[in-house]
Amino acid sequence: MLWIPASVALALVVLPVVGLLVRTDFARLPELLTSTASLNALRLSLVTAVLSTVACVLLGVPLAVVLARSSGPLVRLLRAVVLLPLVLPPVVGGLALLFLLGRNGFLGYLLDVTAGVRIPFTTAAVVIAQTFVAMPFLVVSLEGALRNSGDRYEQVAATLGARPWLVFRRVTLPLLLPALGSGAVLSFARALGEFGATITFAGSLEGVTRTLPLEVYNQAEADIDSAVALALLLVVVAILVIAVARPRALEGAGADRGDSRSGKRRTRKVRA
Structure with missing residues (x-):
């Protein structure tokens, strides 16, 4: 009986492609x-997606560790806020960024007056918009991996005299590597396909802010064949990203099962 709804679900995904x-x-x-x-558009999409992925890693890893290793009502509230871009319409996120960093936003006005910096409708705005919508994917992956692995190895390392930074570098980070790989790939894919926040906050200027999804939208009104070709290119890239990320996610699950066997080796390295 399950084949019937499964076939309908598969058709819903496959037939549009x-x-x-x-x-x-x-x-x-x-x-x-x-x-x-x-x-x-392709060049700009790849460059900005790579930059936003780097930003997601640099900012998302510490955030995931803090959320995973803390507890309390305030942490639950912060987690809900961090994951908000996952459920918000991207256009709403773009408006929020515009009212924060635009010329009439309190931070944008301050940057304009003090440093003459205007972020909206620039390539930097594309990177910020992509980071805003993509970072929760990385945080979710890493926080789940940290909670599944627990903090027993970190506690053992701390009792052996390791300082917090050494514990993070020699114990926490190795535990995160499988989830970090899959989370970074998913963040890259989400950044590459971002549309709503980008067009709202950065606009659609060819060579400056018009990424591949925006070019598809632009060509849909001028040359439908070109829009379909670019859409197909995005589909191919998405399939490649999933093919890369999925095995790493499975490896991460295997690594979690093998943590009990490798914990002693990690603590011996920290002691050394």
């Missing part, structure tokens, strides 16, 4: 994908 393939003009595909606008 099939429809995209049927509509694609494969004869013009190389021409459409190598146009100046398409290449500019």
Whole structure:
């Protein structure tokens, strides 16, 4: 009986992609994908997605550790706020960023007056918008991995005299590596496909803020064949990202099961 709803669910996911393939003009595909606008959008998407992923790692790892190793009502509230971009419409996130960092926002006005810096409608705005929507994916992955592994190895390392930074570097970080890999790939994929927050906060300026999803939207009104070709490119990239992230996630699960066998080795390294 489960095959019936499973087949419907599979069809709901697969058939739209099939429809995209049927509509694609494969004869013009190389021409459409190598146009100046398409290449500019692809280059900008890749560059900003990489930068936002780096920002997610640098900011999200400490945040995940703090959330996983703390407790109390305030931490639960902070966790809900951190995960808010997962459920908010991206356009709302873009508006929030605009009212924070725009010329009329309190922080944007301060930056403009004191340093002459204007963030909206720049490439930096694209990176900020992508980081805003993508970082929760990394935080969720890392916090779950930390909670599953527990803090017993960190406590043992601390009792052996290791300082907090050494414990983080030699014990906590190795525990996070499998989840960090899959979380970073998922963050990259989310940043690459970001649309709503980007167009609201950064606009759609070719070569500056018009990423691949924005180019698809722009071409949908001018050249539907080009829009379909770019959409197919995004689908291919998404499939590749999932293929890369999924094995790492499984490796992370295996690493969690093997933690009991490797804990003694980690503590001996810390003692050394």
